[in-house]
Amino acid sequence: MSKKPFSGGRRNARPGGPMGGGPGMPAEKARDFKGAILKTAKYLKPYTIAIIVVVIFAIGSTVLAVAGPKVLGQITNQISEDYVRMQFYENVTENLPAGTVLPPGTTGEDILAQLPEDARAGFEENIPEAYRDSLLKMSFDEKPKIRFDIIENIALTLLTIYIVSALFSYIQSFIMSGVTQKITYRFREDISKKIGRIPLRYFDSRTHGDILSRVTNDVDTINQSLGQSLTQMLTSISTIVGIFVMMLTISWQMTLVTLVTLPIALILIGLVIKRSQKFFASQQQSIGEIGGHVEEMYAGHTVMKLFNGEKRSVEKFKKINDELYKSGWKSQFFSGLMMPIMIFIGNLGYVGVCVLGGYLVIKGHVRPGDVQAFMQYVRQFNQPIAQIANISSVLQSTAAAAERVFEFLEEDEEIPESVNPAVLKNPKGHVEFDHVSFGYNKDKTIIGDFTCKIEPGQKVAIVGPTGAGKTTIVNLLMRFYDVDSGSIKIDGVDIREMKR
Numbered sequence: 047m048s049k050k051p052f053s054g055g056r057r058n059a060r061p062g063g064p065m066g067g068g069p070g071m072p073a074e075k076a077r078d079f080k081g082a083i084l085k086t087a088k089y090l091k092p093y094t095i096a097i098i099v100v101v102i103f104a105i106g107s108t109v110l111a112v113a114g115p116k117v118l119g120q121i122t123n124q125i126s127e128d129y130v131r132m133q134f135y136e137n138v139t140e141n142l143p144a145g146t147v148l149p150p151g152t153t154g155e156d157i158l159a160q161l162p163e164d165a166r167a168g169f170e171e172n173i174p175e176a177y178r179d180s181l182l183k184m185s186f187d188e189k190p191k192i193r194f195d196i197i198e199n200i201a202l203t204l205l206t207i208y209i210v211s212a213l214f215s216y217i218q219s220f221i222m223s224g225v226t227q228k229i230t231y232r233f234r235e236d237i238s239k240k241i242g243r244i245p246l247r248y249f250d251s252r253t254h255g256d257i258l259s260r261v262t263n264d265v266d267t268i269n270q271s272l273g274q275s276l277t278q279m280l281t282s283i284s285t286i287v288g289i290f291v292m293m294l295t296i297s298w299q300m301t302l303v304t305l306v307t308l309p310i311a312l313i314l315i316g317l318v319i320k321r322s323q324k325f326f327a328s329q330q331q332s333i334g335e336i337g338g339h340v341e342e343m344y345a346g347h348t349v350m351k352l353f354n355g356e357k358r359s360v361e362k363f364k365k366i367n368d369e370l371y372k373s374g375w376k377s378q379f380f381s382g383l384m385m386p387i388m389i390f391i392g393n394l395g396y397v398g399v400c401v402l403g404g405y406l407v408i409k410g411h412v413r414p415g416d417v418q419a420f421m422q423y424v425r426q427f428n429q430p431i432a433q434i435a436n437i438s439s440v441l442q443s444t445a446a447a448a449e450r451v452f453e454f455l456e457e458d459e460e461i462p463e464s465v466n467p468a469v470l471k472n473p474k475g476h477v478e479f480d481h482v483s484f485g486y487n488k489d490k491t492i493i494g495d496f497t498c499k500i501e502p503g504q505k506v507a508i509v510g511p512t513g514a515g516k517t518t519i520v521n522l523l524m525r526f527y528d529v530d531s532g533s534i535k536i537d538g539v540d541i542r543e544m545k546r
Contacts, residue, residue, distance in 0.1 A: 104215075105284045124415075255336075306395070329373040461542070476500070
């Protein structure tokens, strides 16, 4: 038997513990936002039909919801028009000579034509431009009144629109909820299968808490984001487009005032998102680290106490917790800026629309109900933009979580089993280590050029101090790990040709 000295100690089962040994946590990779989102999107592909149905119902719900304010504005227009008609009727009839009998079918235009020039000019000056045609063609056969029958029909139409919109929204949320749960199931299933194919050296280089965080917390983050953010993104975009079209149908001038504030909001939001992105990535990393540290200290508390490591453990926990606090505070701070920015910019546009809308009503270009509907659209226009801003913040956290999950799923797997594995029908027990070299980390060799032959029936005791490699030899023989170089044979057959 010949053997060169072992060039390193045994591995630490739980790196980064109170003793300070082990390979330690790997550095977080640079964030790839686009790549993480695209990889997540691939999980949506099997559910394309369901997502198309969700999109259809989301658009339908949005279109109906967007139509609501304009229908409501028709009620205001009807009331205001009826009121103006009543006032016009009273003013005209009061100025007619006593005892005047109007022939059937007399219109406002007929009466004004019979008035003196001065009186006619005074009436025409006071007629609102928006109602001029309606008043001149109005019949004087009976006194005008508020048309509650028309208002009732409009109200019933509005109620139907909102009920159907809510129903569509419920259906698309129900379908999307099922899709997200199935996607989460696939994530967990893929992770479960992956765990059985990952070499043990992967678990040696990471704390158990960090691995658990990837397969639980990070997957839950993706699930919540898909369930909420995806549908909100669809409805928000549809709402913006729908509201923009409806505003154009009311007044292009007021629409222009509203759009002037949009680039300002987008620029400010873009700056906030750019700053917050790195803090969300740091937050996810810190969550994994603190979970790993707590799990490690709990599992190894007897060893920690034995070597008087409580103080160092507490100090390390405080350090990780401080990092989590800082990254979490900064990420939430920048996320919290989204809504105040949108509210402030939205209020600027709101004031501008109010002033311009009043002017246009006076000039007769629009009616009061149109301004009312437009004001609602301005409020609704800011809401989906604010939602998209908030979703952008959520996507930062989702991308960080997805990247950590896909890092796990894309880890190198065990060397594939032999297609035709060797089978020892009558094992004799001859074991040979032939120039074996191995290290748990590539940069640190534990066993160097180790050669040993054990004859059948021979008893061999492996002794040595802690870290000499006793457990490592057994792990290699059991093929928990594959050697870096050399070979291990049983009865002359390389164990890599056998099943594990």
